[in-house]
Amino acid sequence: MNTESVIGDGKMEKLGPTLPINHRFLEPEKAVKTITDMAIWEKSEAYMEYTGFIATLNEAIKGKPLSVDCKISNNVSKFINLLEKIDELIDEFPPVEQPQRFGNTAFRDWLAKVKISSTQLLQEVLEPQLHLAIPEIKVYLEESFGNATRIDYGTGHEMSFVMFLCCLYKIGFFDSEDKVATVFFIFNKYLQIARRLQQTYRMEPAGSHGVWSLDDYQFxxxxxxxxxxxxxxxxxxxxxxxxxxxxxxxxxxxxxxxxxxxxxxxxxxxxxxxxxxxxxxxxxxxxxxxxxxxxxxxxxEILAKFPVIQHVMFGSLLPIRRFPIQQ
The missing domain is CATH 1.20.120.1150 (Phosphotyrosyl phosphate activator, C-terminal lid domain)
Structure with a gap:
C-alpha cells in the first residue's frame, strides 16, 4: 500500500479536502450483512481509504517518540478539547452498585449522554460550512467507545474511531501537517479514554476475547x-x-x-x-x-473477520461501492 491515503476520486493524493461543493452526506448504515458480503468490503472504497489512512499515519510517525516537537494546529487543539469533555463526562456517571462483576450499567448512561451531546460537541469544533457533515461523521464517534447493550469494547470500536479521524481528513478539517499530532495527541487521548472506560465500567472484551487481536481490546x-x-x-x-x-x-x-x-x-x-x-x-x-x-x-485477523465488519457503517465518505480501478 502506498503511504499516501487513497482519496475518493481514485488517485493517490495528500490528505485533504477533495469533496465537491454539492457533496451529499449520508447517514452511515451497515452494509456487510452476510459472509459473502465480505468480498464487497475488501474491494470497496472504504477498505482502501481506511487501510491507506492507517499506512499514511504509520509512515508519518516512524521513529518518533510521543514527545517529539510537532505542529499542533488550532483544529487539533479544538479536537483535543472535545475529547477532554468526553473524558470528563465519566466523572458524572460513577459505577453503580450491582451484583455482577463485569459490565457496570452506568456505562449505558455515560454513552447515552455522549450520543445526546455529540452533535453540539462537533458543532463547537467544526467550521459552520462543515456542519452538514455532522449527521454522517458523528455516528463513527458515537460507536468508538463500546456497545451499550453488551457493555463491551473491542477492535471494531477502535476501528470506528480511526474511521472518524479519516472522515475528518476527507472533509478538510485536518490537513497533511496534522498527521503526527493526530496520532500522538488525538488518538493517544482516545486510547486513554478507552482504557479508563474499560477500567471504570469493567467492560468485557468484544468478540472472542482477544483471539483475533494482540490483546483483549486494542490493535x-x-x-x-x-x-x-x-x-x-x-x-x-x-x-x-x-x-x-x-x-x-x-x-x-x-x-x-x-x-x-x-x-x-x-x-x-x-x-x-x-x-x-x-x-x-x-x-x-x-x-x-x-x-x-x-x-x-x-x-x-481484524479486517477480514465478519463478526467485526458486520458492525462497520458506510456512508458517502467511506462508501461500500467498489474502489475504482485505475486506468
Missing part, C-alpha cells in the same frame, strides 16, 4: 506504536519491550510500550501465557519487520 496502537520504535536504539532488539525497567522508562514515549504496561497492569500470570502473540512477536529481529507483520495481521 491499532500496536501498529503505530511499532512504527515509532523503528530505528530507536534504546529499545532494540525488540525483545527488550518485555523488560519492566524498559517499560517503566519509556511507556510515556512509545504507544507500544504503554500498551504492554497496561496489559501487565490488568492481567496476572506469565506474560507468555496471557499474551502469547505479543510474546511471539518479541522474538522478531527488527521493528520494521514487526510493523509490517502487524499490518498484515490486522488485515487478516
Amino acid at each position: 491499532v496502537p500496536f501498529i503505530w506504536g511499532s512504527s515509532q520504535l523503528i530505528n530507536q536504539p534504546r529499545i532494540y532488539p525488540p525483545v527488550k519491550f518485555l523488560e519492566d525497567d524498559i517499560i517503566d522508562k519509556f511507556a510515556d514515549e512509545y504507544m507500544f510500550l504503554s500498551c504492554i504496561k497496561y496489559i501487565k497492569e490488568v492481567k496476572k500470570g506469565p506474560f507468555a501465557e496471557h499474551s502469547n502473540q505479543l510474546w511471539s512477536i518479541s522474538a522478531v529481529g527488527s521493528w520494521t519487520k514487526i510493523n509490517q507483520g502487524l499490518i498484515k495481521m490486522y488485515k487478516k
Whole structure:
C-alpha cells in the first residue's frame, strides 16, 4: 500500500479536502450483512481509504517518540478539547452498585449522554460550512467507545474511531501537517479514554476475547506504536519491550510500550501465557519487520473477520461501492 491515503476520486493524493461543493452526506448504515458480503468490503472504497489512512499515519510517525516537537494546529487543539469533555463526562456517571462483576450499567448512561451531546460537541469544533457533515461523521464517534447493550469494547470500536479521524481528513478539517499530532495527541487521548472506560465500567472484551487481536481490546496502537520504535536504539532488539525497567522508562514515549504496561497492569500470570502473540512477536529481529507483520495481521485477523465488519457503517465518505480501478 502506498503511504499516501487513497482519496475518493481514485488517485493517490495528500490528505485533504477533495469533496465537491454539492457533496451529499449520508447517514452511515451497515452494509456487510452476510459472509459473502465480505468480498464487497475488501474491494470497496472504504477498505482502501481506511487501510491507506492507517499506512499514511504509520509512515508519518516512524521513529518518533510521543514527545517529539510537532505542529499542533488550532483544529487539533479544538479536537483535543472535545475529547477532554468526553473524558470528563465519566466523572458524572460513577459505577453503580450491582451484583455482577463485569459490565457496570452506568456505562449505558455515560454513552447515552455522549450520543445526546455529540452533535453540539462537533458543532463547537467544526467550521459552520462543515456542519452538514455532522449527521454522517458523528455516528463513527458515537460507536468508538463500546456497545451499550453488551457493555463491551473491542477492535471494531477502535476501528470506528480511526474511521472518524479519516472522515475528518476527507472533509478538510485536518490537513497533511496534522498527521503526527493526530496520532500522538488525538488518538493517544482516545486510547486513554478507552482504557479508563474499560477500567471504570469493567467492560468485557468484544468478540472472542482477544483471539483475533494482540490483546483483549486494542490493535491499532500496536501498529503505530511499532512504527515509532523503528530505528530507536534504546529499545532494540525488540525483545527488550518485555523488560519492566524498559517499560517503566519509556511507556510515556512509545504507544507500544504503554500498551504492554497496561496489559501487565490488568492481567496476572506469565506474560507468555496471557499474551502469547505479543510474546511471539518479541522474538522478531527488527521493528520494521514487526510493523509490517502487524499490518498484515490486522488485515487478516481484524479486517477480514465478519463478526467485526458486520458492525462497520458506510456512508458517502467511506462508501461500500467498489474502489475504482485505475486506468
